[in-house]
Amino acid sequence: MPRTAETASFAFNHTMIRVKDPKVSLQFYTEIIGMDLLSEKDFGDFTLYFLAFDHSSGALSAKEKEETRFGREGVLELTHNHGTESDPSFQGYANGNSDPGRGFGHIAITVDDVEKACERFEQLGVAFKKKPSDGKMRHIAFILDPDGYWIEIVPRAIRFD
Template sequence: MSDPSTYKFNHTMFRIKDPKVSIEFYEKVLGMEKFKESAGSDFTNFFLAFPSGFGGSNLSDDEKAAKMFNREGILELCHNHGTESDSNFKGYASGNEEPGRGFGHIAITVDDLDAACKRFDDLGVKFKKRPEEGRMRHIAFIYDPDGYWIEILANNRDVAHK
């Protein structure tokens, strides 16, 4: 008998146009780390996660890959070879526009929402929604290079946007 109390939400997969651009965004902007790459004949999957979730520092990529199915919060980026140089490629549906509305976003918590938003501005990140816009003043949304939405909120609501 399988015990659902042991189940974990392990990862989410996004299809991406250009792995160089997307990996740089997730590493430099959000602080994730690529720890595994898995190539197929016409695609490559890249696995990224926040380093703190591996339960130890200074682990090798092989050690992280061995632990990947026992943790939560992994992002898999799937690159179908050739999309990065295809001038006719229009990109993937983000799930937030027609056709294809369905998927919404992933969410990342940060230590300080205002400071994170300033950092994103300094890095030239495109915003969908800033904390000062709309009714929900405690969140922001940014776009990744493929147009996927990423919700940004403070990990401590007491120090959320003031």
């Protein structure tokens, strides 16, 4: 169905996942995945972190990143409920891929070369759910973030011959 005049300006802005330890998650998403922290908002008992890929070659100031976070696509919001990082009884969050809690499945990032990206992830000690050599779909991979959320690694173009 074609977009209507009423929905022509709509865009997918962000998705949110809960994280146990923001220091660990922020390091993973910025240093391993390569996202940029757009903003951080502390609300007392929880903090929100907004991340996205910086396609401006570093041209945006911190103020511009914060002001435009709802005007761009592909933003990841990490929500940290304070205290989970130091609570030994905290069992973590459901990643959505097993019962109970099946529902949410994964996020995905696009890379130029899946094999090269996965070699880098391996060197950095990232856990895999599926390597490109596993299974029938050899053009994709799944890695796990520190909280066990699945991240699909996909090429910019896929041909199904």
